[in-house]
Amino acid sequence: MDAVSDREQRVLDIIETARSKRAKFRDERITMAHGAGGKATQALIEGLLVPAFASPALDGLADAGIVRVGELGLALTTDSFVVRPLRFPGGSIGDLAVNGTVNDLSVAGARPLVLSLSLILEEGLPAETLRAEVAAIAAAARAAGVEVITGDTKVVERGHADELYICTTGIGVLDERASLSPAAPRPGDRILLSGRVGDHGTAIMLARGEFELDAEVASDTRSLWPAVDALLDAAGPSLRCLRDATRGGVASVLNELARAADVAMLVREADVPVDPAVAGAAEILGIDPLHIANEGTLVAVVAPEAADAALAALRAAGGRGDFAQAAEIGTCHGAPGGMVLLETAFGGKRVMDMLVGDPLPRIC
Amino acid sequence: MDAVSDREQRVLDIIETARSKRAKFRDERITMAHGAGGKATQALIEGLLVPAFASPALDGLADAGIVRVGELGLALTTDSFVVRPLRFPGGSIGDLAVNGTVNDLSVAGARPLVLSLSLILEEGLPAETLRAEVAAIAAAARAAGVEVITGDTKVVERGHADELYICTTGIGVLDERASLSPAAPRPGDRILLSGRVGDHGTAIMLARGEFELDAEVASDTRSLWPAVDALLDAAGPSLRCLRDATRGGVASVLNELARAADVAMLVREADVPVDPAVAGAAEILGIDPLHIANEGTLVAVVAPEAADAALAALRAAGGRGDFAQAAEIGTCHGAPGGMVLLETAFGGKRVMDMLVGDPLPRIC
Numbered sequence A, B: 001m002d003a004v005s006d007r008e009q010r011v012l013d014i015i016e017t018a019r020s021k022r023a024k025f026r027d028e029r030i031t032m033a034h035g036a037g038g039k040a041t042q043a044l045i046e047g048l049l050v051p052a053f054a055s056p057a058l059d060g061l062a063d064a065g066i067v068r069v070g071e072l073g074l075a076l077t078t079d080s081f082v083v084r085p086l087r088f089p090g091g092s093i094g095d096l097a098v099n100g101t102v103n104d105l106s107v108a109g110a111r112p113l114v115l116s117l118s119l120i121l122e123e124g125l126p127a128e129t130l131r132a133e134v135a136a137i138a139a140a141a142r143a144a145g146v147e148v149i150t151g152d153t154k155v156v157e158r159g160h161a162d163e164l165y166i167c168t169t170g171i172g173v174l175d176e177r178a179s180l181s182p183a184a185p186r187p188g189d190r191i192l193l194s195g196r197v198g199d200h201g202t203a204i205m206l207a208r209g210e211f212e213l214d215a216e217v218a219s220d221t222r223s224l225w226p227a228v229d230a231l232l233d234a235a236g237p238s239l240r241c242l243r244d245a246t247r248g249g250v251a252s253v254l255n256e257l258a259r260a261a262d263v264a265m266l267v268r269e270a271d272v273p274v275d276p277a278v279a280g281a282a283e284i285l286g287i288d289p290l291h292i293a294n295e296g297t298l299v300a301v302v303a304p305e306a307a308d309a310a311l312a313a314l315r316a317a318g319g320r321g322d323f324a325q326a327a328e329i330g331t332c333h334g335a336p337g338g339m340v341l342l343e344t345a346f347g348g349k350r351v352m353d354m355l356v357g358d359p360l361p362r363i364c
Helices: A006-020 A039-053 A093-107 A127-144 A199-207 A225-238 A249-261 A276-285 A304-316 B006-020 B039-053 B093-107 B127-144 B199-207 B225-238 B249-261 B276-285 B304-316
Strands: A065-069 A072-081 A110-122 A147-156 A164-174 A190-193 A239-244 A264-268 A298-302 A327-333 A340-343 A349-351 B065-069 B072-081 B110-122 B147-156 B164-174 B190-193 B239-244 B264-268 B298-302 B327-333 B340-343 B349-351
Touching: A039 B127, A039 B147, A065 B110, A065 B147, A072 A093, A072 A110, A072 B110, A072 B147, A072 B164, A093 A110, A093 A127, A093 A164, A093 A225, A093 A239, A093 A298, A110 A127, A110 A225, A110 B065, A110 B072, A110 B164, A127 A147, A127 A164, A127 B039, A147 B039, A147 B065, A147 B072, A164 B072, A164 B110, A164 B164, A190 A304, A199 A276, A225 A239, A225 A298, A225 A304, A239 A249, A249 A264, A249 A298, A249 A340, A298 A304, A304 A327, B072 B093, B072 B110, B093 B110, B093 B127, B093 B164, B093 B225, B093 B239, B093 B298, B110 B127, B110 B225, B127 B147, B127 B164, B190 B304, B199 B276, B225 B239, B225 B298, B225 B304, B239 B249, B249 B264, B249 B298, B249 B340, B298 B304, B304 B327
Parallel strands: A110 A147, A264 A340, B110 B147, B264 B340
Antiparallel strands: A065 A072, A072 A164, A110 A164, A190 A298, A190 A327, A239 A298, A264 A327, A340 A349, B065 B072, B072 B164, B110 B164, B190 B298, B190 B327, B239 B298, B264 B327, B340 B349
16 A cells, blocks of 8 residues: 555554454453454454354354355354344334344345244343334344244343343345455455444434433444345446444454455545434544444445446445445555555544444444 | 043043133233243243244244245254253253254254354353353264354343353254154154153252252253154154154143144153152152153154154164163044143043243253
């Protein structure tokens, strides 16, 4: 990459050295940071979970595992949802449980097919709360075109859960148009974003009443399959990879991809669509909107020759709300490999790393 | 059925009338009974969950949902595990999480293929506890011949979980030898049991130290696929249906099958294998060992002509421990449809219904 000063390069070298080591898990106890999607989560996953299973499917650390059965390629993905509060502007835990799983399949290039639903209920949960979430799950599944075909219910005593936890697992069928890999991005590739960043995390934060802000922000929870379908149609094999920017936000996703592909990613801050209310909330919290979780926003890396067509297709895609605010936000470069740099509105550059934890726990 | 007295018949008629109504969910709050696998669970599932999803796959209320993709038949099943304590004689939550899901696939006639693993961790959980359970999961998966291909981790604050909850979901491939249905049992069919009843629930109870009993009882947690494989080989299409006798025990499973097939099931108490320590614990608690949960014991209904071969194959099947104690415990009759009767050691008969709740909550 051009225009990295000597001083910047020295900082990059130090960070690079630290990051090239495989994450280790050395903590004696689990902390909230281990569930926040940042570096602590990565250390838990790479340092403890993945080595235990010695499964090639897990090595990619993707959002879905792939299994081949005869001629067929299937994607399997699972997520537990522990969001607090259960309901928030734009959605609820039931919506997230469906869309989160549908989206993990979608960004794996798999058309979502069926879901399983496992509930952990806290003793004393009002039946009306359960009824409302079951209705939300059914509605979200209909909207996403998937069927819930099996389930399980457990109840734990008061004080051993927080009303309701949901685990959804989904099967998708790998789309023949897709040849996606987190290692695929190359220098010159363009980085697309399907919409605004930070709406979901901000909506949750406001719903918790944790600070005063006279703003209305709704979660972006929705199925991303219409966006993925449009991108696959427009770009086919030129679509390098897709990621759903949930916990840890766009910044975490880009860092994971930059590392996996050993490319540098340069993001132009001015081109990232952010709602003014979200920008304001982020400012107050002292975090970057690119670190705030989304539940219906994806990052796509596309070969340069297909980028314009892909962006146009994305903007025209249907689905809940739409993807009209999709934008090209940056490009891939050869060096410094594994790093994400933000070109600020003032023309400077700074490293945009993953956070260790997340200032907003339990957002999904 | 012969030998039901007039008095017995009147009691049966009353129970029959009450049971023929579809279960309704009328409670205002969730109670522990809703998670216990008995009638309250049934009311929650049939009265609230199944109607919301309007999915034909859910109507069968089976342990796994079936989905066809092209030529392929797949089974999907999910379970959350909230057992307390995490470790107990014979196993741990990690073993249950693998074997429970593997067994739900197996009794659906599907060869277990891959699993997903979703963890909900309580803040402050010792890393060693997590490490031990992850190792148990990996070992149980190896023993069962399945691979964990994807996962998720969430962390909730202290006091919002009980150390560790696990949700596993599995995909299996429907075995061509299997044509199983809970509605298939017919008068004359034989009822087989793959081993002793009540070991798991009793082991959990003893591990909790809830009452004094100088006995060593270990959970029967293990993969049932070797037993299912042997039964399919020996009986093929004469194998009517299989059920894993977990929450609610053998009694609940038989009641579900008797209702689904509209047959009467007559169980000979003397032929049910029970460990003396389990029988003693059940006696103290005032419950029937047939109501106690198992985690590696199945019920098979087999056409009469194949029953002897099926039992011999079952007894010869391998796997953890073995199935040498498998037994034929009863037969199906035409009437009273939907009922399970127990022929006691003293020659009398009594109705063996499902319990409303379970005297042992959180056993899986």
